[in-house]
Structure formats: C-alpha cells, structure tokens
Amino acid sequence: MTKLLKSLAPLVRTTNTSTVPIPPKVKDSVYTTPQYRVWRSAVVRRAGGRCEYVDIHGYRCTKEQPHHRMYADHVIELKDNGSLLDVANGKCLCASHHEMKTIQHRIRRLKG
Numbered sequence: 001m002t003k004l005l006k007s008l009a010p011l012v013r014t015t016n017t018s019t020v021p022i023p024p025k026v027k028d029s030v031y032t033t034p035q036y037r038v039w040r041s042a043v044v045r046r047a048g049g050r051c052e053y054v055d056i057h058g059y060r061c062t063k064e065q066p067h068h069r070m071y072a073d074h075v076i077e078l079k080d081n082g083s084l085l086d087v088a089n090g091k092c093l094c095a096s097h098h099e100m101k102t103i104q105h106r107i108r109r110l111k112g
Contacts, residue, residue, distance in 0.1 A: 030078075037084055043072035043090030053097035063094040071098040077105055 030036060049065035064070070072095045076082030083089045093101065 008101040028065055030084065039085045039087065039090065040072035042087050044070050044092045046087065046090075047092030050092065052092050053094070053101075060095055061097060064095075068094050070094060073098050073101060077107065080105075 044065070047070075049070060051061035051063045051070065053061040053070070055061075071093050073091045074082045074084075075089050075091050078084060
C-alpha cells in the first residue's frame with residue numbers, strides 16, 4: 001500500500017521586502033504635441049535615421065531605422081533649460097544610448 005504525502009504550506013509567508021515602490025514613469029504632455037512630433041522627425045531625418053552616438057574611439061553607433069527605434073534626444077535637457085523645439089538642440093540616439101545619456105545626466109543633476 002502506497003501512501004501519498006501531502007504538501008504543506010510554508011509556515012512563514014513570503015513578503016515584499018522592497019522599501020519604497022518606484023512610481024511608474026509618466027510621459028510629459030509636451031511629448032504628445034504636434035510641434036514636438038515635427039521636431040522629433042526633423043532630428044531623426046537629419047541623422048539619416050541612424051544613432052549619432054560616437055564612442056571614445058571615434059566610432060559612430062551603427063544602429064539605425066527601421067530595425068532599431070530612434071529617439072530624438074535633447075542635447076541640453078529641458079530640466080536644464082534646453083530649448084524644446086530647436087533642431088540644433090536635438091540628437092538622434094538609439095534606445096541604449098538614449099537611456100545611458102539620460103542616466104548620466106540624472107546622476108549629475110542629483111550630485112548638484
């Protein structure tokens with residue numbers, strides 16, 4: 001005769017140990033305006049749909065549309081009083097280089 005063992009529930013429940021949940025990112029309404037879309041298109045078109053990031057050895061990133069998403073990045077960020085719709089203040093970046101640049105600027109801003 002074979003007896004089946006029942007699985008017991010754990011005596012100690014698991015719990016969320018994170019201290020503070022990170023709020024979800026909210027897109028600023030300025031990025032949904034027709035003027036911004038025109039600016040974004042002009043910046044990406046000027047770069048030929050290719051990421052404009054250049055590494056320390058002088059090589060330009062090879063990622064380009066349509067295989068990669070391109071971001072129109074503000075060279076001088078809006079939080080640092082950069083111009084919103086000046087094409088000269090725009091740079092076409094792939095997702096990874098855009099995120100890297102944004103994080104670097106956020107760290108600098110926090111350090112003061």
